[in-house]
Amino acid sequence: MYPSSISIYEVGPRDGLQNEALLPTAAKVQLINGLANCGLNRIEVGSFVSHKWVPQMADSAAVCQQIEQRADVRYSALVPNIKGLEQALAAHIREIALFTAASESFCQRNINCSINESLQRFEPVFTAAKAAKLRVRAYVSCVLGCPYEGTINTAQVAAVTHALIEMGAYEVSLGDTIGVGTPRAARSMVDAVSQRVSPSQLALHFHDTYGQALANIVACLDSGIHTIDASVAGLGGCPYAKGASGNLATEDLVYMLEGMGIETGVDLPQLAKFGQQICQQLGKVTSSKVGQALQS
Numbered sequence: 001m002y003p004s005s006i007s008i009y010e011v012g013p014r015d016g017l018q019n020e021a022l023l024p025t026a027a028k029v030q031l032i033n034g035l036a037n038c039g040l041n042r043i044e045v046g047s048f049v050s051h052k053w054v055p056q057m058a059d060s061a062a063v064c065q066q067i068e069q070r071a072d073v074r075y076s077a078l079v080p081n082i083k084g085l086e087q088a089l090a091a092h093i094r095e096i097a098l099f100t101a102a103s104e105s106f107c108q109r110n111i112n113c114s115i116n117e118s119l120q121r122f123e124p125v126f127t128a129a130k131a132a133k134l135r136v137r138a139y140v141s142c143v144l145g146c147p148y149e150g151t152i153n154t155a156q157v158a159a160v161t162h163a164l165i166e167m168g169a170y171e172v173s174l175g176d177t178i179g180v181g182t183p184r185a186a187r188s189m190v191d192a193v194s195q196r197v198s199p200s201q202l203a204l205h206f207h208d209t210y211g212q213a214l215a216n217i218v219a220c221l222d223s224g225i226h227t228i229d230a231s232v233a234g235l236g237g238c239p240y241a242k243g244a245s246g247n248l249a250t251e252d253l254v255y256m257l258e259g260m261g262i263e264t265g266v267d268l269p270q271l272a273k274f275g276q277q278i279c280q281q282l283g284k285v286t287s288s289k290v291g292q293a294l295q296s
Helices: 012-019 025-037 060-066 083-092 104-111 113-129 156-165 183-194 213-220 250-260 268-282 287-296
Strands: 007-010 041-048 074-078 093-103 135-141 169-177 202-206 227-230
Touching: 007 250, 012 025, 012 041, 025 041, 025 060, 025 104, 025 268, 060 074, 060 083, 074 135, 074 156, 083 093, 083 113, 083 227, 093 104, 104 113, 113 156, 113 268, 135 156, 156 169, 156 183, 169 183, 169 213, 169 227, 169 268, 183 213, 202 213, 213 250, 250 268, 250 287, 268 287
Parallel strands: 007 041, 007 227, 041 074, 074 093, 093 135, 135 169, 169 202, 202 227
Antiparallel strands: none
């Protein structure tokens, strides 16, 4: 049975923009405020990582300080370590996100450590977050495929997810980082993880590199998962598939869910308008099929 409503976790201002051209702080602030006004009440606004590696996120503190910070919206930021956590606290962020992978090779290449080492690095962050009464979300990437290892064992995905929940994450987002998953594989992975973690503590983060994101979501809609990640205008490419799209467009997700009678609380025309505006500022065309249709 499909859920009556879905919570959308908007990742465009962070996961999307970190792979796009540099934008002025004011443009990011305008986007985030616009997304909140559209009815999106969970927005990842930036990340406190090395400016050397992710220059697009260098102004995350300024962004956090300048957005409206509405009481009915949960704003979060990605942090890699204690230093990032301290920066998030200084910027008045009340929810953080941590990042690891289900692939050893991807973990080594992306954050220069093994999966177990990444979890060990998270321990002091979880401790400090708990002391500061911060909510902690976690990402597990490469849950359906890795650019270095190929297909990933679902038992490995389940083990990493379970470890993060045990450490204190209130929710773990399962990411098909290179977008290679198909519906049967996606559902099989979700079922395997759900044997160790309650579906209510899971989120779906399916990339649309091969045009499978919406189909994968439909395959998992009756699994008990009620949170889906998406990015306005499909912002953010897939760095492991040159020229390919990456994030699922929030507009496309909203259109599909609402058409299925599943409430999102999002004003789709307004969302499409903000998606078009940010794309104009980036000098690109929206990746959202729905955004393109509404624009025309």
